[in-house]
Amino acid sequence: MMRQVAIGIAGTAKNTGKTTTLSSLMDALNTDSSLRIALTSIGYDGESFDNVTGLPKPRITVREGMYAAVAERCMMFSRAQLEVLEDTGIHTPMGNILIGRVVRSGKLIISGPNKRKDLRAVLDCLETHGVRLTIIDGALGRILPFVETDGIIVATGASRFTDLNLLSADTRAILHILGRPVLNELGKVADLGSLLTDRAYSEFLLKANDARTVRFSGIVIQKYFAAMANEPGLAGKRLLFTDPLKLLISGMPQETDETLSVLDQMSVEVGVGRSLRILGMTINPYYPRYRVNRQDYEPAYVDRDALFDALSQCSDVPCFDILRQGASALAGSVLSLLEDRAEHLRTTGSCPSIC
């Protein structure tokens, strides 16, 4: 069987346009009826009004023939009608995750597996139903489950930072961290879990002393990367993480990126076991502005062109203003990922685990 492709849409903050990106991307991909597409989410999306700000929010429309992995309660609430194909038995606060096929188009509330292990299980399950492409909506403040995807689209904008300089620096740092090099083990290898406490850090120093490569199955929080920058004895060591998302959630991206640069300069190599493809970045000038005197939020916007210019210059990751440009170019990147996968299969006879 052909392995499917899974794409995550990660927002850097609330209201960065994840839902708009998702909807436009689905519209652009829907032209090919032979492509079996599924939709799921690692959070909860689809309410008419935002949970926190109370401002109206777009909802997601699914079309007949699409597949979805959503919690029981979503199906009951949604206007779209789904034929349930399987109960995955995976439990969430919104009920068990069901695999369904849309039999009547309409709005759908999307709430799916909200942790890494469950997302993996759901993707495997969708694959057994012949799904070729799964698009996964992100969640507020969480990205780790996207480890299970083949690539992500980053949605960012004024809602993350309204100051464009700050937003550029932040975006650059995020893309930098996600672009950390893939490295192999070198010399003697020490295995560790995570560095979350001082005790664990002391253990790390001991082990690192005796090894060339330290392999982390978990994460190192920013504080301990900063501490490493003051350990000249670490020069020449190689620190390996399973994937770049573990580095991204270490702390604030700019701080982490700066510290990693210092470590680079000290010849402490920080790398990952597998990379994550960044298919593109979408931008949104909208942000909810808090009105202190009324204690509520009102819709506000930064300059659209200035935002686009600032973020397209951040890196070579293609930048899209979806509302203006539509999502056809983005859909093109997704389709090329699918083609790469098919091509790889044809030439090697095996599925690549790393894109």
Add this chain to the structure above:
Amino acid sequence: MKDRKRVLLAPIDPVHDIGLKMVGRSLSEAGHEIILLAPDLPLEEIVQTALDKHVDVVLLSRTVGYGVAELLSRFNDLADAAGLRDQVKIGIGGMAIRPELAQELGFDAGFGPGTTMEESLAFVEGRPYEKDVRLTQKQRPCVAQGHSYEYLNDRIRGLLEVIASRIAAWAEERTSPGVERARVRDELWDMDKWRSGEKMAEFEAAYAPLCEALVRSYYQKGVLHPKTRRFTAEEADSLNTFLTRTALFMNTPRIQHTLEKPIIFNQYGTGCPIMDITHIKVSEAWGADGVVHFDPSWGARTEGLFDGFITHSEDGTVITPDNLFHIHRSLEPSTLWQVRAHRGLNTPETVVLAGKIGAHMTKINFCYGSLGAGTDPERLTVDAYYAMKYAKKYDLPFDVVTNEELCGVPAYKAFAGMLIVAQLARSLGCRPVLQPLFCYSPEVMISKQMEDNYIDFNAAKIIALRSIIDAPIWPGAPIAFLTQTEDRVQSSAATAFHASLSAMLGVDAISIASSDEAYSGGPITVSSKVDTLRAVAEGFRFHGRSKFMPSETATRWAEDIVRGIESVLASVAEKGNFVSALYEGILGSREDGAYPGRAGAHTVSKRST
């Protein structure tokens, strides 16, 4: 213990969370191992502790405020990255936590306000928590249960037996258009055929001629009552959407706290069955155990029942098979449903229809119906007699309300009438429920029995009835009648105090009003129903199982009432003809404020044998 779990409890609030401690205690009691962390530790430390201690479950608590959602999300990302989530379940509790938010933030479960300990225990133990557990815990109660109907006052029993047997013998020889319609409805109207939309030609042919012109023209030409309109298919469809959505969130809490009784009834009757259904769902969700269908006053004066899913522009919801059917299907399984039949020209037929559609109770009283509700005494006595027979057939207990007290009839006279109805009902094998009023009636306004307090005279009524017969008692309807004002705080408090009094007196059920009871400028609102249910719940919470002793005065007044009942019954027995006793005011006179009704006068005929 077969599966002892190790649970890490971490308050992420700057102050210690009492809710989490309570959860911890109940988990401990269930045999699980609890590790309670100090409040407000860094997230990484909580994750590390969970890893080090090899816990099975992590429970966090936090009040959601600015930036907290991101903090909680980060916790789950850290936990997922550190490998904790592969084996460990993580739940969150707090005031603003709803399932949607717990899902968005990445938790395995969210425990918001109203979460039971059972729910968190089920989560920890990995059992599915069925919402139905709570539903099935609340069983549909029965008002007419646990009483022997034995008399404790032989003199009164003797009088009642004489009076009731005379009524039965008299009524058995008579009939009316109402009785005939009930027979046709009973014999020819088939619920399954009606549901499948099959035309019941035989029923319509027999039924329409027994109705007055207005109703007849509905069956013959499809013309509706001028005050009503039919719902559109779209409205009916929207009702289904509403019910489906509401079902997802429905809970039927008990509000009696540690008490078994009283069963709490709420009346509905906005005129619109869809709005009624909304009122019912709100009543159920806020703790009402039963609901009472209130029909428009013109419905009681009209010969015959309409059909169709129709709404009405005034108070009271029209009784039609369709309206009752939609209301019935919207009820929670634990909800008692009473359809009142007591006062008008469709009394026996209403009992038949309510029985066929699935009501659990009805309401019959020919004394009140003819003295205070405008129906001719002769007609209603005949109709109510057959209504009772159908109540027996369809297994519907009914209350015998004494609303004539509101017209000014003294309690003892109203009670005499109520006991006559109850005795007749018992002789037919029915299960009557006595319904004295807990009200600030004209009688007490004049005689000043409530000048100091509302307790003694209401207590006296219960003491009096209990000294006569062991029968179920359901003060109503609603309690605190005429004590409420348009102020919702006063109105809710008055209702709550009367509810507490009822509970302390150990009555079987009560009907409570909304806080809009005294407001006459517009329809009752749903929020006004919540007001009184909340107040009553608080009253029950406050007094629990504690009791007070009514004063000596209550006992004295109870004795007065019993003497009064006895003398009224003696006069009725002496009169011989019960209907004449009603016309002549023995059970409530024109001076008292009771006027024999005229609707349906001269419609009773001898039955052909």
Add this chain to the structure above:
Amino acid sequence: MSQIWQHVMDALDVETFLACESEEEGKNLALTMMKELGFSDIDVVFCQFQGPGARVRVRAYLYRAGDSYPWLDLEKSTEAKKA
């Protein structure tokens, strides 16, 4: 009308204390306030004047029995409004 009103099941009660010199004035002020807020089907449910002013509860019915209720199916109502 704003979409938010579609969620109101029947009526909106406004409770407040109005500085005034009589019960009648309190009622009039309450009704004027509701009119200024844009409501038409309004009534004073409760008004009690004592001391410095009147404790009032004034009500605007948004939907009466027999009306069409948008909250029965909010999604459909919102779509119909947009159309």
